[in-house]
Each structure stands twice: as structure tokens, then as C-alpha cells.
Amino acid sequence: MTVAKLELSTDPALKLDADSSSGAKLSPRAELARRALYYMSLMREAEDRIERKLYRQGKILGGVYVGRGQEAIPVGAGLAARPEDVLFPSHRDLALYFMRGISLREVFAQYMGRAAGLTRGRDGNMHMGDLRKRIVAIISAMAASVPVAAGAAMALKYQGKDDVVFVFFGDGATSRGDWHEGINLAAVQKAPLVLLCNNNQYAYSTPLDKQMACANVADRAPGYGIPAEIADGNDPLAVYDACERAAAHARSGNGPYLIECKTFRMTGHSAHDPADYVPKELFELWEQRCPIRRVERRLLDEGWDSPAAIEAVHARVRREIDEAIEWAENSPYPDPSELLDGVFERKES
Amino acid sequence: MTVAKLELSTDPALKLDADSSSGAKLSPRAELARRALYYMSLMREAEDRIERKLYRQGKILGGVYVGRGQEAIPVGAGLAARPEDVLFPSHRDLALYFMRGISLREVFAQYMGRAAGLTRGRDGNMHMGDLRKRIVAIISAMAASVPVAAGAAMALKYQGKDDVVFVFFGDGATSRGDWHEGINLAAVQKAPLVLLCNNNQYAYSTPLDKQMACANVADRAPGYGIPAEIADGNDPLAVYDACERAAAHARSGNGPYLIECKTFRMTGHSAHDPADYVPKELFELWEQRCPIRRVERRLLDEGWDSPAAIEAVHARVRREIDEAIEWAENSPYPDPSELLDGVFERKES
Amino acid sequence: MPTTYVEAIREGLREEMERDPNVFLLGEDIGIYGGAFKVTQGLLDQFGGRRIVDTPISESAIVGAAIGASFMGLRPVAEMQFADFISCGFDQIVNFAAKCRYRWNAPAPLVLRAPCGGGIHGGPYHSQQNEAWFTHTPGLKVVLPATARDAKGLIKSAIRDNDPVIFYEHKALYRRVKEDLPEGDYTVPIGKASVHREGRHMSIVTYSAMVHVAAEVAALMEREGLSIEVIDLRTLTPLDEETILASVRKTSKAIVLHEANLTGGFGGEIAARITEKAFEYLDGPVLRLAAPDTPVPFSPPLEEAYLPNAQKLLEKVRWLAAY
Amino acid sequence: MPTTYVEAIREGLREEMERDPNVFLLGEDIGIYGGAFKVTQGLLDQFGGRRIVDTPISESAIVGAAIGASFMGLRPVAEMQFADFISCGFDQIVNFAAKCRYRWNAPAPLVLRAPCGGGIHGGPYHSQQNEAWFTHTPGLKVVLPATARDAKGLIKSAIRDNDPVIFYEHKALYRRVKEDLPEGDYTVPIGKASVHREGRHMSIVTYSAMVHVAAEVAALMEREGLSIEVIDLRTLTPLDEETILASVRKTSKAIVLHEANLTGGFGGEIAARITEKAFEYLDGPVLRLAAPDTPVPFSPPLEEAYLPNAQKLLEKVRWLAAY
Numbered sequence A, B: 001m002t003v004a005k006l007e008l009s010t011d012p013a014l015k016l017d018a019d020s021s022s023g024a025k026l027s028p029r030a031e032l033a034r035r036a037l038y039y040m041s042l043m044r045e046a047e048d049r050i051e052r053k054l055y056r057q058g059k060i061l062g063g064v065y066v067g068r069g070q071e072a073i074p075v076g077a078g079l080a081a082r083p084e085d086v087l088f089p090s091h092r093d094l095a096l097y098f099m100r101g102i103s104l105r106e107v108f109a110q111y112m113g114r115a116a117g118l119t120r121g122r123d124g125n126m127h128m129g130d131l132r133k134r135i136v137a138i139i140s141a142m143a144a145s146v147p148v149a150a151g152a153a154m155a156l157k158y159q160g161k162d163d164v165v166f167v168f169f170g171d172g173a174t175s176r177g178d179w180h181e182g183i184n185l186a187a188v189q190k191a192p193l194v195l196l197c198n199n200n201q202y203a204y205s206t207p208l209d210k211q212m213a214c215a216n217v218a219d220r221a222p223g224y225g226i227p228a229e230i231a232d233g234n235d236p237l238a239v240y241d242a243c244e245r246a247a248a249h250a251r252s253g254n255g256p257y258l259i260e261c262k263t264f265r266m267t268g269h270s271a272h273d274p275a276d277y278v279p280k281e282l283f284e285l286w287e288q289r290c291p292i293r294r295v296e297r298r299l300l301d302e303g304w305d306s307p308a309a310i311e312a313v314h315a316r317v318r319r320e321i322d323e324a325i326e327w328a329e330n331s332p333y334p335d336p337s338e339l340l341d342g343v344f345e346r347k348e349s
Numbered sequence C, D: 001m002p003t004t005y006v007e008a009i010r011e012g013l014r015e016e017m018e019r020d021p022n023v024f025l026l027g028e029d030i031g032i033y034g035g036a037f038k039v040t041q042g043l044l045d046q047f048g049g050r051r052i053v054d055t056p057i058s059e060s061a062i063v064g065a066a067i068g069a070s071f072m073g074l075r076p077v078a079e080m081q082f083a084d085f086i087s088c089g090f091d092q093i094v095n096f097a098a099k100c101r102y103r104w105n106a107p108a109p110l111v112l113r114a115p116c117g118g119g120i121h122g123g124p125y126h127s128q129q130n131e132a133w134f135t136h137t138p139g140l141k142v143v144l145p146a147t148a149r150d151a152k153g154l155i156k157s158a159i160r161d162n163d164p165v166i167f168y169e170h171k172a173l174y175r176r177v178k179e180d181l182p183e184g185d186y187t188v189p190i191g192k193a194s195v196h197r198e199g200r201h202m203s204i205v206t207y208s209a210m211v212h213v214a215a216e217v218a219a220l221m222e223r224e225g226l227s228i229e230v231i232d233l234r235t236l237t238p239l240d241e242e243t244i245l246a247s248v249r250k251t252s253k254a255i256v257l258h259e260a261n262l263t264g265g266f267g268g269e270i271a272a273r274i275t276e277k278a279f280e281y282l283d284g285p286v287l288r289l290a291a292p293d294t295p296v297p298f299s300p301p302l303e304e305a306y307l308p309n310a311q312k313l314l315e316k317v318r319w320l321a322a323y
């Protein structure tokens, strides 16, 4: 086998600076905030279209899961990850794909089951990946990615690299045996693994206190002899900072590091779930902590961006998405004649 | 189905007091120490015969695992358990069977694959149980008993009883997903579950530091929001005291409680393992902590028993074992015609 | 008023819970949410949290806990949110539950409900039909109802059964099939196939959603003068071999149909038994129609190409009729 | 000097590790202890702890880690201490490893070694022959060598293969079969059956330890003038249907033999394919001999009654010969 040739990301948001109205050189922090805004906006808008338009129009089938209100987690982490670092997204981390240079077209095609999707119609929605871009597809079984990520991290160490692996999971996923086994193995092996928990306080309809009897997911880290911290999961820069600390720890050969991002799921579990079981007040409370509004305020308060520049970001996002949806809708479905291909390697004969 | 009728244990060691040379009434502590001596001696001697005689003579086939040096754990716990409490032994807890009134004859027959064994020759060695005596058979997969024990504990709570479940496992078993899932479920459900870890510092050839990156198994308890304590696993009274605390906690509706018993495996992993990978000094060090010698010293130091009385216990044990082995060796093998029975319930027709 | 398949299961659960205070349900999101497919909707209100237990995401612990509770005299009914996740509790099922009666006479009377099957655009992880893993594991009963009547009668039998039962509910049938059910308490026996439709010229042996595909084809072929008998196995283990063999001895031709992947599917077992035990009666090879050996694809044209359907079955029927 | 089956596997591992620095081993007690069956004995000394990784007791993590390492370009060979514990890593095998190439073009070139089979008084949890779970899972290659030569050649092929391979090593063969091996580097192709012994009157299709039972019976029957062809499948998926069908078309009679439980075993698949594709050639029903549908019992008289052996096979052979 030839190992997948790397095609490392050219971060589309880098273009933002060039586009920016202000010619002045920005501080690194400001640049981060801007890139965070772009990717969070992209994820929010893309998922809104998916969940509120395309799904309801019957153009997207199957289960649809979005990360509304939780965009700071993939975006903060994605900003901290180097292009060679390996990402294992979970089901509310769409931004990671864009940050790895996977196009909106490919993503919408994926959601619509088209041939141009990353899985060529074989799997749906966020079940996608691209080894060349070092982003690994989730499988449905919660936390199944954790042992696989542990093995990827062991391989990086084996290869003498200082790259790290980022693996994402929800609060509910931490109940699974795979979560435990994967972290324990990585800890014993001192594998460079950054563990990112999206603690959005629900697992489907199940609230935290029916999922675990400890107060924080972070409380589990001492059982693996690894450090943990709790981050504000609605602030991409806080997530970024935590990831920088975690990745530095892992890159230096100290093994795994757990970050618990406290946030809230601003939707039902999936597009067909009205979430009647969630007290309304919680939605109202967390609406005020919207990570997008928050980074916008920061950009304005610090004088890093003007209201017009912010509006321009959203407008660009909408434009890009409109274009991509149209393209994807007109792209072909996979041909049924391909059904049998690729269960095994095709042997040249 | 009619639920298995309970046949709760008549503790054979109770007879000790009657047999005792001294007519004086003993303190409860002294009684405990005496019973501990009897059962530890019984387990030690029975396992010595199994591993060092019968196995080498080819009279016992398959894998043979003994608990030499770790007898204080099942014995201390077995003394604390009430007859209605449910026991889930692991593979180094032979004493529990005797304490539940399962006879030496049945146990030797079991090890020799005879029809009179608790599994009628269908399974081997310590893979045995008897629901009527509330003792559940282990399966090989390490820690698989933990979720099952959690369910038994949930059932006791469901039934409004104040009985508890004791589940036993090794240090290595704590790496398994089932361990994590079972404890977490029991913790969320506040099920009355006492978790007993035999930390003998090895899992087969694998030392602790290749099994886990934390210092103690007890360090894992906060991740489940449950209390834990570390007990001297070579002192049956220390284990007993810890179990009393744990069972009281569980009986009062407070959920699981973890006890980590620090001890050492004074043998190879199984009868065919010479344990060359274990530094000799460790065996020498832990030999001095032998739980049987220790309880003997205590009985003498406190003036609870004379050297002669102690020797009488060992002599009684040897007598009982001789008799049981002879009986078992002369007992029949299962009849092959039974091979197909009992995969499913036999329906009366 | 006709009852749907999903209502039939719910009513079966309800009646058994009313009848026997030892019956309780456990699983993910089965309480306030009523389960991913709303099978348990309303049961929390009626029976309360003691008997309807929402669990963490822990399939192995769910199965294990059901085993432990069954040892204590309870009658647990555990839900896997999708049959696809049954593999996360696999060891508990095949090694603990399946073997405890045989090993040490400890029955584990539990039911594992598993919503299975494709046709809902669920993709590789929400469409599986994985019963063959369990039919190869002695000690497990595997039940897959195709009709509302059988769904209710079999869930009730499963709960009363003293052995572990895996109860596969086909998701595509939940709201698609309905019928009038017998009044009151009735059960359908585990281990008995039903002759879903009688016929004389050919037998189609099948189960679960594919029964309806077979019935459709039988109706079509009737018009062409070919009389097809449709055997709905309902239970795979223990298998009702008698009913299969009686049918094939009558018709002399057989097709085995299932939605699971072809290779290693239960269809091989059935075909092998027919050939071994009714060889002299066969007027042609026993054919199989099943899904091809790929994961279940997501995209509609692929999933359609994947799933067995009336058209693909018709081809086999015609070929065998002409043999 | 003849090489035993266990040595053959060890040499295969060693040669591949010498050839390719990306090959590494992981599993429980495979380092200083050399593995429960000493398959990896000496390899830690030669290759060091970086390439021979002792893991915690975590089958799911072992399989998962092998998948993750394979994504990064390594060639992991993971050991399950006993095939019986493979069920603890089941979901990773059937859902992650098996499906990743199909779903998103991510091959997982890993090998899972699993010591399997009975005859060592291991009881229900140290004797299993559970390959049929995996032959029903598209995306997995399932290999079960019967001879030392094949064991070495196939483990080498498995390591070089770009798909996940489950490699079942029969424990009863480890030290019981030996032969002279070809000098130097050789491989045996995955997906090709071998004609273990040629014959004209009857085919016995089998694999793993049962090949030797079939060969024994073939030798016995030769003296009675019945010429039996023994097909050693070696690989179950992908299956070498051609070799099976060619044999049956020649002999017109077939028995399928395996050590796994009868119902739902791979024997059903083989019998079904033979019947479907060589129906016109058959001069009698395809028979199966397999273990009965119980767990593997521990006690010697029970285990003997359980395992297929020459005597039981002879009965089938005689019956079919007389058909």
C-alpha cells in the first residue's frame, strides 16, 4: 500500500486578511478571532441550511445532527491544530472539515448523498473523512473513535514525529467502554492525544446526571493519570488556549491531555427531535452565550474589526454556501453499478 | 420460571467455636480472626493440592489459577457479606465458595471435570456458581461480571431489599470497558454495589505501570462520583472492616463503594507460568506478609488461641480436603449423552 | 381500528408490565423521550422511573445489567437504540447471557429489543440486519416478527420465555404495516414458523420485512398461474425446520430470501438444511436472494440497488419456475 | 528440520518485521512473556519495546489502536490472547475496521491474530471457533491455516495485505503439526483454497484443524477403495468458490466439515453455494459435519462428544458413499 499522500490544508480563512478592509497589520489574537468568526459563521450557516431548509425540503435524508451553539469547540481546536496533526471529529464538529480545506461543495454533496461527497454516497452527513487531509471519519458508535485515535497517536510517536491527535466526543460518549479503554491505553503509552469533550449537558434526551455521577468529565482524568482542564466551550479563544496547552503537553512526550468544554446543545438531538424535554430557560440562558455573538463583540470591543467588516464575513459565508448548495444539488448521485466496489482493495490484474 | 429457591449458607466455620478447646466465650473480633484462619487455610490448602499435586498429576486439566497470598480478600469480604448478599467472585476467590456452603467435594469434582461439580463438567475450575446460594459464576472475559453485578444490585434495589452485591476483580480487569460501563451505570443508579479490587500488581505478565498510568485503582473512583478506600489486602480483618464500611454505605442507598486491596500474586499467573518476569525480591518481601501467618500471629498475640488450636485448624482442613479429593476422584464423569441438554430450558410436554 | 407494528409492540410491553411486576425496561432515551422510535412512548407516565430506566450510553452495561437483574428474578427488557449498536454489547450477549444456563444452570430470561433493517436511508450504522451473529451462538433465541399481530404476540412470548431472546423489530415496518389484532391477551409461540400464504409450486422461505416482498411477488405470480407458498420463519433459533421441509416437500422448489448480507447469512443455513433433508424432493437448486456483501450504503440509488426487492425476487422466481 | 506451526507463524512475523519497519505487534503479554502460546517468544529481544507493545487488558482498544496505527501507515499485527476474547473488541472489528475502506476509502491494513479451537480442555471460553461472525461481515478477510507451511505463508500475506485480516491459529496445531518449509521468503495467497489431497469419489470441504481429520479419513477410506478429495479452504472470505465447485463437479458428492457450531456456521454457506451452483452434478445431498449447537464443554468425555472427529466423519462418508 502506498500511504495516502498528504494534501495539507490551505486554510481558506487566511484569505480573510487579504480581503480585509483595514490594511493595518493585526495582532495574532485579532487574527485568531477573525478566523474563528469566519469558521463559526460558516458552520452555523451551513448547518442552518442543512437542518432548517434542505432537511425539511426532503433534500437531505437520514439523521441530521448539528452543532448550533457549540461551534467554538471545533473552531478553537481547529485553530490550534497544526496541519499535520490528525483530527477525529465527532458529530457536532463540522467546522473542522472546512478548516482542513474540504470544500463546501464536497460537504453539501455528502449530506445529499451525491457522488461528489467524501464518501461518494456510501455514508451520510458528518460520517466523512479524508486521510490525505488527516481527518478521520466518525462511526456511529459513540466513543469508538477514541481507541482509534489512541492508535494514531501511538503511530505518530512510533514514527518519531511531534504531531498530535485531536479526538472529539460528547459527554454521553464518556460512558462507553471504548472511551475508557482508549484513554487508558494512550495514557500508558504516553501517546500524543488531545481529548476534547463537548459537554453540552445532554446525550440525546438524557441529562448529565443520568449519564454520570461525577460533576465534571474532567474528574475522570486522574483515573488515567493525565491532566485535565475545564474550558469555556462557548469561547473559541478559550478553547484555542486550552488546546495550545494540551498540544504542547502532548508534543513534548507527556501523553494525553483532556479538555472539557462546557457548553449547551442549542437544538434537539437531531433534526427530528423537538427537544421538549429541555427546559426552555436553558435555551434562553445559553442563547446569550452564543459563541458567534461573543466573538463579534470581542472584535468590536477590541477595535479589531468594524461592524461592516463583520457583516462582510457573514455575507461572504452566505454567498459561498449558496453557490455550494446549488452546485451540490446539481451534482449526480452515485451510480448503482459502483455498489460492489471497494469492499476490498481492487487488485490490479 | 420459578426463581431459584434460596439455600442460604450454613457457615461451616461456625462449627469451629463448638470444637474449640477453650470453653470461654470469644470476643467478636476473635471469632472473626478464627473464622478467617479456617477459610484462608482451606483455600490455601485446597489450591495447593490443585496446583501442586492434582494438576501436575494430570488429574486437573485446562487452566488453573490460584489465589495464594491473596486469601485475605475473599475471606475478609466473605465474612462481611450477609447470606442474602450476592457474590460475584473473580478467579482468585475460591474461599467465597466454601463460605457460601459449597462443599469441598463439589469444588474438587468441578476442578476435575466430574458430574458432581457445580457445572457438571461443562465448565472448568473456578468457573462455577450457584444461584440458590447467591454466588454467580465468572466468565473468562475480565470484568464482564461488573455490569452483571451492577444489574443484580439494581434488582435488589428494585425489590426494595437492603442486600448488597459484592463484585471482585483484578487490577488488570479495570482496564476493560465493561469495568467502566458497569461502575458508571451502578453509580448513576445508586445501586448497592461493593467493588473489590484485588490489586496483586500483575495482570498475567503485565506489571501495573503497563496497565494503568495512575498510582492506584482507587484513583478512578472520583470519576464515578463514588467513595473509595485502599485496604491492606493481606489482612483479612482490614478487608473485613473496609467491607463493613462499604456495605453499610451501599445498604443505605448511597450507591457503589470501591475497595482497593493491595496485595501480591505469590504464584505465576496460572499453573503453567513460572513467573520468571517477577523479581525474586518481590516474592520474598510479600512472603513475609502472608495473610495466614499474620492472622495466626494475631490469634496468638491477643491470646485468642493456642498454637495447638491453630495446628488443629490446619489439621482439620487437611483432613477435610483429603476426604473430598478422594471422593471427587472416585466420582463419575458426566455422561456424553447429556451433551445437548440445557442449552435452552427443557419444556415439559 | 388496525394497530401498527410499533403500537403492537408497545401494547405487548404494556400488557406484560401490567401482568408481571418483575418486568422492567432499560435502555437509552426510553423514558421521557419514549425511545428513538417511540416504541416506549407513554410507558414512563404509566409505570414510573423505577420500571422504565434510562441508562447511560453503555450497551455492554445495558446487556450485562439485564443479565444480572434476570438472575435476581426480574424480567428485563433492554432496548438497543439501533440493532447496529448491539455489537457494542456483543460479549455480554454471546458469552454471558447465551451460556449461563448451559454452564451452571443459571437461566437469564431477558429480552433484547433491537430495531433493525434498511430502507430508511440510515446508512451503514443505522440499517444493519445482523441476526446471523446470534443464530450461530447456541443459547440465544432470535425472533424477527413481520406483522403487527406477530410483533405483539411474540414480544409477549419473549418476555415470558425463560431464555434470552433477541427481538429484532424492523424499522421500516413500525408504521407501515398494521392490522386488526385479536382482543385481549394472546401470545405467538417462539420457534414456530407461519405459512404466511399457501402455495403449491414454489416455496419462499423468509422473515422480517422481506415477508412482505415475498407476499407481493406471490400475488403477482398468482396472476401468471404460479402458486407460491410464503413461509415466515418468525423465529430463526430455535428453527422450525418441520414447517420449512413440509413446504419444500410439497412444492419441490425453494428460494430463501433475507435482507442481511448474503455470505454467512442465515439463508445459507436454511438452504443447507433443505438440501440435506429434502434432497430427493428438489426439482431445482435452492436459490438465495439477499443483500450483496457490502455495508448498507446511504445514498438512495445505492441503497435501492442494495436491498432485495420484488423485482430482484421476481427474476429468481422466474428462473426457478422455468428450471 | 521440520518446523512446527507455532514456529512457522513466529518466523513469518519475524521476517515481515525485518522486511518492513512499519510492522509492529501489539497485544497482551506478547513481550517479555512471549504471548500465552509463546508465538512471539524472542521477538521482544530482537525488536525491542517500540515494536512489540504489551497492552492493558483492552481488546477493543487493541483493535481500535491497530486501526488508528494502520491509518498512519503502520502495519499493526494485534494478538487476541484467545479467539474467545475477540468478542470484547467486536464493534471495532465489524464496524470500524471492516467498513472504513468502503465508506471513505480509508484502508485499514491490520492483522488480528486469534488462537482458536478446542481439544485443549479449555472449556467454553478458551476453545471457541467463531469465524462465522466475521465471514458474515463484508470487508474482513478471514484466514485459517491448517499446516505449518500455510501458516507462515499466510501470515506473511496477511501482513502485506491492504485489508483487515483475521488470522485464526488453531491452538491444537501449534505444536502438533510440523513440516519442512520452503527456504527463504515465500507467501501463500489469501483467497486461494488448496487441494490438500486429491480424490475422485467424494469431496470433503474443510479448513483449520479439521483438515487433518479429513485427511485421516481419506487415508482410511482409500484402503476401502473410496477416493476422497480434501479441500482445505485456508481462506473463508474471500472464498475460493472455483476450487470447491471444480472438486464437486468432479466427485459429485460433498461433505462440509468444520469445528464451529453447526447452525449458522460457514458450512451452511458452502453447502448452499454448492447446491446452488453445482446442483446438476450432485449425486447426493451435501452433508455437513460440525460441532453440535452447545458451548464447548470442558470435561474430556463431553468435549470428545462435542468435537467432530474421524469416527463421526466416517459415518457421514459411508452414508454418502452408499447414497
Ligand SMILES: Cc1ncc(C[n+]2csc(CCOP(=O)(O)OP(=O)(O)O)c2C)c(N)n1
Pocket: A092, A140, A141, A142, A169, A170, A171, A172, A173, A174, A176, A198, A200, A201, A202, A203, A204, A265, A269, C028, C057, C058, C059, C081, C085, C088
Ligand atoms: C454506542 C452508541 N449507542 C447509541 C447511539 C445513539 N446515539 C447517537 S448520539 C447519542 C447521544 C450522544 O450524546 P453525547 O455523547 O453527549 O453527544 P451529543 O449528541 O450531546 O453531542 C446517542 C445515544 C450511538 N450513536 N452509539
Ligand SMILES: Cc1ncc(C[n+]2csc(CCOP(=O)(O)OP(=O)(O)O)c2C)c(N)n1
Pocket: B092, B140, B141, B142, B169, B170, B171, B172, B173, B174, B176, B198, B200, B201, B202, B203, B204, B265, B269, D028, D057, D058, D059, D081, D085, D088
Ligand atoms: C477480556 C480478556 N482478555 C484477556 C484475558 C486473559 N487473561 C486471563 S487473566 C488475565 C490477567 C488478569 O489480570 P488481573 O485482572 O490483574 O487479575 P489477576 O490475574 O492478576 O488476579 C488475562 C490477561 C481474559 N481472561 N479476558
Ligand SMILES: [Mg+2]
Pocket: A170, A171, A172, A198, A199, A200, A201, A202, A203, A204
Ligand atoms: Mg452531549
Ligand SMILES: [Mg+2]
Pocket: B170, B171, B172, B198, B199, B200, B201, B202, B203, B204
Ligand atoms: Mg492482577
